[in-house]
Amino acid sequence: MPVFRWGQSWDPFRDLEREVDRLLQSVNLTFQGVRAGRQYPAINVHETPDAFILTAELPATAPEDLELTIANGVLTLSGHRHDEAAVSEDRYRRQERPRGTWQRTLPVPERVQENQLTADFNNGVLLVHLPKAPQLEPRQIPVTSD
Amino acid sequence: MSPDQSEQPISNRIDDTTPAPTERFVFTPPIDIFETSDGLVLRADLPGVSIETLELQIQDNRLTLFGRVESVLPPGAIPVHQEFEVGDFLRSFILSDEVDHDRITARLSHGVLEVELPRADQPEPRRIQVNAD
Numbered sequence A: 001m002p003v004f005r006w007g008q009s010w011d012p013f014r015d016l017e018r019e020v021d022r023l024l025q026s027v028n029l030t031f032q033g034v035r036a037g038r039q040y041p042a043i044n045v046h047e048t049p050d051a052f053i054l055t056a057e058l059p060a061t062a063p064e065d066l067e068l069t070i071a072n073g074v075l076t077l078s079g080h081r082h083d084e085a086a087v088s089e090d091r092y093r094r095q096e097r098p099r100g101t102w103q104r105t106l107p108v109p110e111r112v113q114e115n116q117l118t119a120d121f122n123n124g125v126l127l128v129h130l131p132k133a134p135q136l137e138p139r140q141i142p143v144t145s146d
Numbered sequence B: 001m002s003p004d005q006s007e008q009p010i011s012n013r014i015d016d017t018t019p020a021p022t023e024r025f026v027f028t029p030p031i032d033i034f035e036t037s038d039g040l041v042l043r044a045d046l047p048g049v050s051i052e053t054l055e056l057q058i059q060d061n062r063l064t065l066f067g068r069v070e071s072v073l074p075p076g077a078i079p080v081h082q083e084f085e086v087g088d089f090l091r092s093f094i095l096s097d098e099v100d101h102d103r104i105t106a107r108l109s110h111g112v113l114e115v116e117l118p119r120a121d122q123p124e125p126r127r128i129q130v131n132a133d
Helices: A007-034
Strands: A043-048 A051-057 A066-071 A074-080 A092-095 A101-107 A118-122 A125-131 B025-027 B031-035 B039-045 B054-059 B062-067 B078-081 B087-094 B105-109 B112-118
Touching (some): B062 B112
Antiparallel strands (some): A043 A051, A051 A125, A074 A101, A118 A125, B031 B039, B039 B112, B054 B062, B105 B112
16 A cells, blocks of 8 residues: 555655565465465365365375364364375485375364265365255244233 | 467466456475486376366476366355465476486376486497597
8 A cells, every 4th residue: 555645756666566565475475385384284164055165285195095084063184195105215306295194173163964074085185065054943932921 | 289379378378268367376386306216206286186287298398387276166155264275386397308308207196296207318338430540
């Protein structure tokens, strides 16, 4: 947001500001690719009228290496990345990908039908479908008086 | 595809039919490179990229990978908690002369691209006959 508004003479600053914004944006995006120092895996939750949808990027994890459990309103995801085992450390020329086993727990929103949970896992992207419980109809309570 | 089209930047050639989104993220995917007895192997994490949306090309000495990621969410889903952005993946590498370009192979599984870069055969030393007058 421009602070000074003295006409055309400040235009160079506006250009500079825009340029710095652009630079910062590109730096930010580069780091997001590595996602250092964040909980693994990163998780997004979206809502539709009838469900909550959880998505996570889990490359290098086979479906059989992924475990998904739900109990008492807590969803637990755990698994490991499977493809680094056969390579000895001294063979690496570059190593940027995360590795190892991981686990993450999440409280599940209320009004979710835990027994109706389904999950898809394609191309390293996990999608968990949590259907909402149907809303109860409001019930009229008869009021009587003597 | 005409030869002219292949000269265009990679992003212009992938998909011209979908309406341009207002903003699309492009990420640099993390990679591993390791040596094997046959050469080098490159692995890149490309979650959400399928065989149909992956482009791998070599031009001169530059290996470029571009993976397009389509959202798996139903239209109209509202974000309530967001820790990552969905975007495409782009990265390129300069290959050394020791890689045999013609024998490069690649496969994609569980969101990981694996590219095998075999070492080029070293030409046999050739004895040069020296003649005396």
